[in-house]
Amino acid sequence: MTTRVCFELRVRPERIEEYRERHSPVRAEMLEEIAAAGRRNYSLFLADGGRLIGYYETDDDDAAQAYLAASPIAARWEEEMAPFFLDLGGRPDQAATGLVEVFNLEQQLERAR
Template sequence: MTRVCFQLQVRPERLEEYLARHTPVWPRMLEEIEASGRRNYSLFVRPDGMLIGYYETDSVEASQAYLDRSAIAAEWEAEMAEFFVALDGRPDQVATTLPEVFNLADQLAAAH
């Protein structure tokens, strides 16, 4: 299993609308995320629009390839792109990935 954390910047003046669009996300998009192999998916956002996303998957490449082929994901990502600052492409394809520097379970397992 791979843990993935990513960062995007929501336009602060569009934050309320962005949040409304996620309450709830389209049911068919939820199904596509699940079918792509992503689990434990969460988004967190600061009042200034800094967004952090997290998910777990068995294969980042296979998950992204699935979503790249999905017409539903393409439609969703096209609608979401307008909410982000300085993007050159689909949000799910160009988000900044953050390296993991600490995981409690991994370190506890290594220590025992």
């Protein structure tokens, strides 16, 4: 079963442009590591002021988290990216605030039919 995961982080306002540049493009080895972890349909959305919302889908989020937590490639990337964030208590991938899904169109349509 697919799990949809959404999270929030805060990018330091003075580093927003640099943050954007670091993601255009992300290093190929990191992209491959995210995919190998089992994450797909992964997107980041950045609002004015540095509010960052991330979204991805996975079949096993615990396994994806564990894979990336043990990955030296992900550790290097997250070490480089950590200074971009406000109020971070650990590696960005593990310290992000999870958001609770309260509505999904496809699920509700399926139930309604």
